[in-house]
Amino acid sequence: MTADLDPEVLRLIRAADAGRLCCGLHSGYLLDHVEVTAFVAHQITDLVAAGLLYVPDLTDRSARPRVRVSDRGLLVLS
Secondary structure, three states, X not given: OHHHOOHHHHHHHHHHHOOOOOOOEEOOXXXXXXXXXXXXXXXXXXXXXXOOEEOOOXXXXXXXXXXXXXXXXXXXXX
């Protein structure tokens, strides 16, 4: 499935996994003020809608999400 993702989406997920990015998507921006293109935001939205990715709308900037694979095989930012 990851082969179908835009390289920028993969980069953002990897940055979140490394603790370098707070990945709450909010109005086309990630909370660390990383602007994403409409295409990338659309891909992320599609992943969330398909239940393949959970992106919390984080308001606590001290919380750093981690990417993990859930017991159902879903990518989860938590």
